[in-house]
Each structure stands twice: as structure tokens, then as C-alpha cells.
Amino acid sequence: MAFAKNIGFPNGDSRNADGEALGVLLRAEAAGALDAFAFYFEKEFGYRPDAAEGMRNLDRQNFYYDRFVNKRPGWTVAAVPGTSNHGWGLAVDFGGNLNVSFTEEHAWAAKTAPLFGWVWTGKDFGEPWHFDYLGVNVSAKQATEYIARGKLGGMIQDDGFTDQDRATLYALTTGARPLANGYPFPARDAVQNNLEAVITLLRQVATRPGVNLAEVSASLSNALTPLLPRAVADELARRLTKGT
Numbered sequence: 001m002a003f004a005k006n007i008g009f010p011n012g013d014s015r016n017a018d019g020e021a022l023g024v025l026l027r028a029e030a031a032g033a034l035d036a037f038a039f040y041f042e043k044e045f046g047y048r049p050d051a052a053e054g055m056r057n058l059d060r061q062n063f064y065y066d067r068f069v070n071k072r073p074g075w076t077v078a079a080v081p082g083t084s085n086h087g088w089g090l091a092v093d094f095g096g097n098l099n100v101s102f103t104e105e106h107a108w109a110a111k112t113a114p115l116f117g118w119v120w121t122g123k124d125f126g127e128p129w130h131f132d133y134l135g136v137n138v139s140a141k142q143a144t145e146y147i148a149r150g151k152l153g154g155m156i157q158d159d160g161f162t163d164q165d166r167a168t169l170y171a172l173t174t175g176a177r178p179l180a181n182g183y184p185f186p187a188r189d190a191v192q193n194n195l196e197a198v199i200t201l202l203r204q205v206a207t208r209p210g211v212n213l214a215e216v217s218a219s220l221s222n223a224l225t226p227l228l229p230r231a232v233a234d235e236l237a238r239r240l241t242k243g244t
Helices: 028-045 058-069 103-115 140-150 162-175 188-192 195-205 212-224 230-244
Strands: 019-021 024-026 051-053 090-093 128-132
Touching: 019 028, 019 140, 024 028, 024 051, 028 103, 028 128, 028 140
Parallel strands: none
Antiparallel strands: 019 024, 051 090, 090 128
């Protein structure tokens, strides 16, 4: 899908970065995509990647550019102030094993990141750590999901659940009735990769007094249908209802 860098704010304006992932500020869509990428990175390598910098204001870009054009020792290429993708909230500089290009992690990231809209553009100017969010391979539906995920502030937990997921489960354990139109599970990838965990937790919830199992099952199915294939949502609901 087409992706606009300029959303009406000057390059370097903090309003370009309305999301967060891996501890850095980014455009919400880029942040959500990065958080999804990080989730799978952790499944592959056992730890989350380190991000050194995301959004960059104009003063900092001027600082970097001054040192680049004046050939200060240790300073690499820097974009002309007002043109950097960091200033649009659409670039991340990684640390750790993604800071160099010869690691297994970097090879995996360079190949896999484009599936989430991120591309290692730093290869063109000698920066292994620099990736840009270009929105490649991202559908309109995925973009919407990434925006919601990015605005959560990168709150995907180690087990894949968001704070919203936890709050929902807590509400159910107290006997609170699910909303008639379902409740949000914004982390699609988390749900997809934790179906059995969700089933187990909800079975435990269903044993609490005052919780209507059929109602919880129907609410769960309705809530997940926009995020998962109907067959998957129905199967999860069936297992919950039947206890099988």
C-alpha cells in the first residue's frame, strides 16, 4: 500500500512519532510493525532486539550533520537536516547484534524485517544498524492493526499478551460480564501464537462463580473474528465451550 512520509508536520516534529516500540518513539504504524517484528525475533533468538534511536528532532539532526560534514572522527553519514527518516519517525537504529552486519541475527533481520514493512536501507551507506519503515508488504488492514498496536506503547509482554489482554482476563476472573459486542484483543500476533494459553486461561475463568461459559465463548468468538479467520475463532470458542 502507498505510505506517506509527510503527515502534515515538519521533519523533526515530535508529532510525527505517536507510537512506541522497543523503548523508542516512532510513527504509530512503524512502531506497531516493529513490535510485531520484535515478537518474532524473540521467538527466534530468545531475546528482544535493542533499539538505540528512533524519532530524532531537528536539533539532534543538525548536531549529527555538523559532525558528518566536518569529518569528525567516529561520525558516519548523516542526512541533511529536514530530510532524515528519523525526523519522520520512520527509522530505527538498532544496537546489540543488529549493530553489525556479520551476525546471524542481522542476517535474519535483513531478510525478515521487510515482511513487517521495515527495510535495511543502511546497507547503501555503510550503517548495519539503520532500518527504515517503508510500509512494504503491509496491507491496509495490517497497517490499521499496526497503528493500534504501536499506540499501545510496545506493551507486548514476554508471553505475548498485551496489558489489554491481561485486563480483559482479570475482568472475567472477577465475574464481570463481557461487553455485548465483545472486547478488544489488539495484539493479533500474540493471540495467534498463544491460542492454547488463551484457551487454558479462559477455562480457568469459566470455573468462577457467576461467569456464563456460553456467553464468554460467544463474546470471545465475536471479538476475535475481525482479527483471526472465522474458523480459528470458532474453534477456539468450541474448545472453550466443550472443554476439549
